[in-house]
Amino acid sequence: MANLLEQDITGKIGTQKYLCTISWRNGKLVMDEPKSIGGNDLGPDPYSTLLASLAGCTLSTLRMYIDRKGWDIPEINISLNFSQKQNDELETTISRAISFSNEITTEQKERLLLIAEKCPISKLLKNKITINTQL
Missing domain, CATH: 3.30.300.20 (K homology (KH) domain)
Structure with missing residues (x-):
């Protein structure tokens, strides 16, 4: 079965709790959790x-x-x-x-x-x- 996307979506997380960077073809998206559960609310959950x-x-x-x-x-x-x-x-x-x-x-x-x-x-x-x- 062939992939629908030309390139994989990739992601990484460092030591900052819940802060993730998601990358696609030519952009990046920051994802985080709300402060109520320990994140910093820097992006969508x-x-x-x-x-x-x-x-x-x-x-x-x-x-x-x-x-x-x-x-x-x-x-x-x-x-x-x-x-x-x-x-x-x-x-x-x-x-x-x-x-x-x-x-x-x-x-x-x-x-x-x-x-x-x-x-x-x-x-x-x-x-x-x-x-x-x-x-």
């Missing part, structure tokens, strides 16, 4: 970064569709959070609320809901994921 990926993918997917349709929707807003509960397995629910700067029709709303579900990160998170770890 891993949960926020995961939700940010879903937010960015959803917004970009919707923008491409809206532009292709020629609809007058200049701004798309999104808000995400998640909750978890323990049953037999850990169950995670992501809440995603999308709004627009202009009023949209019922037909547009129904279509854009379907398109949001088709963003690649939505599809990835809803499918079976296997993590192969090596040392």
